[in-house]
Amino acid sequence: MSKLSGRVAGAVIAALVAAGCGSPEPVGRAAAQYDLVLVDDANRRIGTYTIPQDTAIVDEPNAEQIFYGKRLLNETERLLPDHVGAAMNCNSCHIAQGKIPLGDPYINSFNFYPRVMPRAGREIDLEARINGCFQRSMNGKPLDRESEEMKAMIAYMEWLSQNTPRDQLVDIANAGTVDASLVPDPVRGERIYHAQCAACHGDNGEGLRDSRGDIVFPPLWGDESFNIGAGLARTYKAAAFVKYNMPMGIQTVGLWGHGNVLSDQDAVDVAEFFTHKPRPDFPGKVNDWPNGPKPKDARY
Structure with a gap:
């Protein structure tokens, strides 16, 4: 490998790590936009949601908390070793810091909960959903619901919602589908x-x-x-x-x-x-x- 290609590869890996395995910003291009819809009427367009640039966080009154939440989601294993039993970060699965359609985005997370979830068989709130990920995907231990770490991660998700009202959601798919009738080989x-x-x-x-x-x-x-x-x-x-x-x-x-x-x-x-x-x-x-x-x- 040449010195130039080695430096480029190193820069790419560094960028991937910093962004949770993917660039969160469309550099040099317009930010992606999605429709806002009413929760009870998903076919009715009522506005537009634009994926925010992370540089806008500095304008928020709780910017330090939001940035901390962003770091925790990107560097979960390193920053919360007592709660993570796997070699995983939250953004190992929530692609590009939770901003990508079909990649488990966080964009609707703040407004989506609480709700009844089939696996739990009861209503759970966002704190419980996050702790479920720590216990399952992270094979670890739950966070204190009132901890600064929990509040920081939720603050990042709330910021990402961009003040979308509680009775509305962004029309962005959380996951794709595959034909479940297929027989696996x-x-x-x-x-x-x-x-x-x-x-x-x-x-x-x-x-x-x-x-x-x-x-x-x-x-x-x-x-x-x-x-x-x-x-x-x-x-x-x-x-x-x-x-x-x-x-x-x-x-x-x-x-x-x-x-x-x-x-x-x-x-x-x-x-x-x-x-x-x-x-x-x-x-x-x-x-x-x-x-x-x-x-x-x-x-x-």
Whole structure:
């Protein structure tokens, strides 16, 4: 590798780490806009939402808190080691700091909760949803609901909502869909994994850390990965994330070079392969879907 290409590669990796594996800002281009809709009338356009630039945070009265929340979401494992048991950050799954459609954006999170969730079988608020991620996707421990860390992460999500009224949502898809009637082929999925995924996530699903030991690309199985209670441990849910967000790339158009490389069948096959690899257990699984029915791809 030449010195120039080495420096460029290093800069790219640094940018990916800082942004949670993807550039959050469309440099030199107009920011992406989405319709605002009424919660009870999703077909009625009532306004426009524009993804904010992070430089605008400095104008907020609680700018320090918002920036801290942004850092916590990007550097969760490093900043909250007592609460993270996996080699994961929140933004390992919430693409480009929660700003990308189909990449689990945070844009509606502040207004979406509280609501009844099927897995819990009861109403949960945003604090409970965040702690669920810590216990499942992070294979860790919940935060104190009143902690400055919890309040900071929620402050970032509230800022990202850009004062959208409580009875409205931004018309941005949280996740894509795949054909759940497809029968997965994990043998074929293993071939796809090594061709499309292993360069970032490792031949053995171990992920990739930088020279400081901070996680760049998360492990997809093993002791440092998400546990079986996480949504991404389910075949079809993982397949939808993979299809629309992976394999990751760098491009000059849009906010994220991602998706539309794999077919539904490709995504289902590779998801079946890595979701069924060994990973930590989740004791709280006994309380999931108390009112049924349990999804067919649940790991337990």
